[in-house]
Amino acid sequence: MSSKTRLILHDLRPGDAAAVLPAQSEECLLFAAYPAVRYCVGCYGCWTKTPGKCVIRDRGADMAGMMPKCGEFIILSRLVFGGLSPDIKAVMDRSIGFVLPFFRIVKGEMHHVPRVEHPPDLRYVFYGADMTEREKETAKALAKANSINLASGRSEIQFFPTFRDCKEVLK
Amino acid sequence: MKVAIINGSPKLRESASQLLAEAVQKKLGNQTECAICSPIGPEGSEILKKIEGANALVFVFPLYIDGLPSHLLRFLDESLQDISDKASGAMVYSIVNNGFFEGRQNAVAFEIMRNFADKAGLKWGQGIGVGGGGMLRSVGIGRGPLKKVGNTLDLLSKNIINARSAQNYTVDPDFPRALYIAVAHLSWRASARKNKVNSKQMLVKP
Structure with a gap:
């Protein structure tokens, strides 16, 4: 993987994935959040037992190691209450080993220290029918907060009525 | 009046959320019929029965990457219609705690909960954001630097009893932030040492 690599969660x-997503390649890695990985149990083992990797042994433990090796991290998610879908969130919660347990101050607030020097840019591609304006505003606030907490230099956000409409922007 | 407090921590016991849930339950005292429940654990399948007929739902959970822990989010997403039917007309309150110092960092999670309430056709009550979650279990709610947390829960409890909506409110510990961070760093290193992981190994890159 290199800084040119895209990772799509x-x-x-x-x-549906086969119809919408580009083929997996060296430049484009895919990670399917479905079927769901087990949920984070808040043990902090990824910080204090096996640093950088979740201690639960399923494929959900792989994401934290993949994220820092790509230049762009794209999250394609159904918009749920203005945030990520449960399947995506399960993977993300299992990936907090991506940052360190230690803290620093960013823009006057306490945040985690990144584990790697060059965290990837973040792009959120949300799909779903009947999105409310309030949900979209929540998603924008979430993307902004995540970009600070995941130490990303840049974050983008896009909304589409169905997942099929996302195909063009994922090419 | 019936109140269901939903503990949204994946740690069923010994969690900051459990402590906050018990504190609110105590403050609601004899004035309500009030039970704490969870979507997981041995009684997880009973949760819809526990929220049936509730006038207020109080969600208490830790902040996970600026949002809800995934198991709680899954419950709300998959059981939206059931919650809407069984707790029809209920007010929704949320207490969110985070390990960062600033309680205001819980604000996005309030919005997610408010959107849930809108989708379920329930009425948003109030969000309470508690910063310095690392101190809750060691210091105790309402004590010393966490006195304001206790006072905030008093106000929330009054709002719940009166079925009142109020502005979201966030609270930080009365404690120097730099010292909070220094203690947190010592605590992380001590936890790692117990697992035979040294300070350098904690920083390992993938």
Whole structure:
């Protein structure tokens, strides 16, 4: 993987993913959040037992190691209450080993110290019917907060009515 | 009046959320019928029965990457219609705690909970953001630097009893932030040492 590599974390079902996402390649890695990985139990083992990696042994433990090796990290998620879908959130919660347990001050607030020197840019691609303006505003606030907490230099956000409409921006 | 307090921590016991949930339960005292429940654990399957007929739902959870822990989010997403039907007309309150010092960092999670309430056709009550979550279990709610946390829960409890909506409110510990961070760093290193992980190993890059 290199800084040119894109990593797409998505919550699509296999048939839908094949129809919408680019093929997996050296430049484009795919991570399916469905079927769901086990949920984070808040043990902090990824900071104090096996630093950088979740202690729960399923594929959800792989994401924290993949994120820092790509230049752009794209999250394709159904918009749920203005945030990530449960399948995507389960993967993200299991990936906090991506940052260190230690703290620093950013823009006057306490945040985690990044584990790596060059965290990837973040792009959120949300899909869903009947999004409210309030939900979109929540998602924008979430992307902004995540970009600070995941120490990303840049974050983008896009909204589409269906996952099929996302195909063009994921090419 | 019936109140259901939903503990949204993945740690069923010995969590900051459990402590906050018990504190609110105590403050609601004899004036309400008030039970604490969780979507997981041995009684997880009973949660919809516990919230049935509730006038208020109080969600208490830790902040996970600026949002809800995934198991709580899954419960709200998958059970939206059931919650909407069983707790029809209920007010929704949320107490969110985070390990950062600033309680205001819980604000996005309030918005997610408010959007949930809107989708479920329930009425948003209030969000309470508690910063310095690392101190809750060691110091105790309402004591010393966490006196304001206790006072905030008093006000929230009154709002719940009166079925009142109020502005979201966030609270920080009355404690020097630099010292809070220094203690947190010592605590992380001590936890790692117990697992035979030294300070340098904690920083390992993938």
